[in-house]
Amino acid sequence: MPTSKDVAQAAGVAQSTVSYVLSGKRPISEKTRKKVEDAIEHLTYQPNAGARALASRRTRVIGLVIPFIPELHMASIMEFVSVIANTARRYDHDILLVTEDEGAAGLRRVVGQQICDGLILMQVEGDDERLPVVRGLKVPVVLIGIPHDPSGLVCIDADFEMAGKQCVQDLAAAGHDVICVLDWQREVVDRHVNYVERFMSGTNQAAESIGVRMLHLPGGTDRDVIADSVDKALAETTGMPAFIAPDGTVQDVLRRVLSSRGLTPGKDVSVIGSASPTLAELQPIPLSTIDLRPAEVSRRAVKIMCDLLEADSQGPTESLELVPTVITHRSSTLRPPRGS
Amino acid sequence: MPTSKDVAQAAGVAQSTVSYVLSGKRPISEKTRKKVEDAIEHLTYQPNAGARALASRRTRVIGLVIPFIPELHMASIMEFVSVIANTARRYDHDILLVTEDEGAAGLRRVVGQQICDGLILMQVEGDDERLPVVRGLKVPVVLIGIPHDPSGLVCIDADFEMAGKQCVQDLAAAGHDVICVLDWQREVVDRHVNYVERFMSGTNQAAESIGVRMLHLPGGTDRDVIADSVDKALAETTGMPAFIAPDGTVQDVLRRVLSSRGLTPGKDVSVIGSASPTLAELQPIPLSTIDLRPAEVSRRAVKIMCDLLEADSQGPTESLELVPTVITHRSSTLRPPRGS
DNA sequence: ACGCATCGTCGATACGCATCGACAAATCGA
């Protein structure tokens, strides 16, 4: 493998000059720049990452801590991972995977060995056990998810409270007076992932200010449980109930239950869920969705990270960014009555 | 951050001694070993990855090239990624993500900059455009997927031919004389992913030797297309047809079509698909599956990689490993008649 | 008791790049 010394020799200049051509940190005459660039091209020189890291104390690698994976959630996690990796490249950085198996020790390891310049943590819980470790780290960390106490931390997430409000306002406008939120799958609820709380807070606030009734009922993947919930919702209103089913799997089961009750979404009841546009359109009745915009959250997380790295941030930083959610009408919700 | 020099000083030995304690490449007395280990613990020393890479010419990082993601395939890709990352850690290595956006240039980059000691490529196609580049690289590369010409390459994949055979043998044993294979989603077929061909080759061989009839019909995500295919299959037999629906999304659509025709899997027809056990059990009628064992494929890919790295392989290596698939009966297939 | 191999440790060097100080040449102002 050619080194910068080889390039220097080929171009008839000093090694340091090659370095300055590459970094642009000192003025270089057009003539020598050309000589050096030609030599680089000719030798297909690429700087050695290890040496660069050693000398510059920067690896240009970001550690991405991926969560333990409840099988049914893998697709959504992959969306984050993929967008994060691509965005990082745009900032001339790479992504190193850190799995949750290693726990907090993994964070200390990659930071301690200086494999990474910073960390992005996915799926941060309200009371995440990694937070104490994170606070002690001397590198920038960006959290995807909002912990209960975000002080001294840099966080970003979808605005779940806004999402909750949008759903309720929308369903209320369509004429529903009872709106039923089905719980996420057990794995999610059990983790106390706090976006559930934020979503609920949004729905409740909106319901109160509008004056509709909220039902918070069991969801999950068990058909009987959801059937019970549906029946309860039906019993609670003389009109047509609306359902919010955040989770893809919950949506599937709900669809079957409604069909077995002879209820058609968009005609007899309304259903809103969280799903990507593609998946929503693939449903037998295209699903009206609340889009949590994982790609946008990912992009911003990387941007924040790279900005922090560039700023060479020493002082403790703190910030909280919420990405607006988007509601999209398809066929699974009733049309609002005219003139409303 | 403490360095090995600091450790040496604290332990009252030379820096090189610290290095030898860590690597074990020279004998060290119990006494000094203890002193050094105590100092390491006390200072919470961790070796600097950049310096280590520079001196040893080994980064202990493996590049994982993840494919461009057809949205409906993300979950299965994440399964690979996650298992690969965890397995790599077990061999004391880390995983760096390389996205397909960068194309072949990305491979050259991570290898040229020596960010990685080797590469694992996922979802290698029959006639993959990256193969020429891969053949030219001077680091070990493990392919997941079998290209048409695997000479000079190290490949591993599920044994799709075996999978095809197993499905047909099984369905034939259950008494079906017509077996219908529905195509994968467009995105997969269009890429000429060659596991489709291998699977088909397996089904055809088995069908021929047993003497059942194979139908290869359009699949995809369009309901009308699949409805057509189902009707064709029904028209082709006086008995009960069997369906092989490899893809999760295809299975969903097929299920609805069958139900609209009044056909119950496991009673009137048989359906076999590829899915994880968890997902299979969640179906309204638990799905009999052909398990392609992505986790096992991932584990072996990493093991092969690490073995190659350890062997310090200079000479061109070549190998091809096929992971046996597993068929599991649930409720969506007919029981074989007694005594067969 | 003496030579000899083995054990255990040290010092020095190399790895490839970034960066700092030095310095010659070119540019400028008065």
Added chain:
DNA sequence: TCGATTTGTCGATGCGTATCGACGATGCGT
């Protein structure tokens, strides 16, 4: 015209580790 900058380049040094040769200490056989 001469000092003061600015511009462009070089040489030297440091980053933290791995590894090689050297060397004193120890144990062995005879």
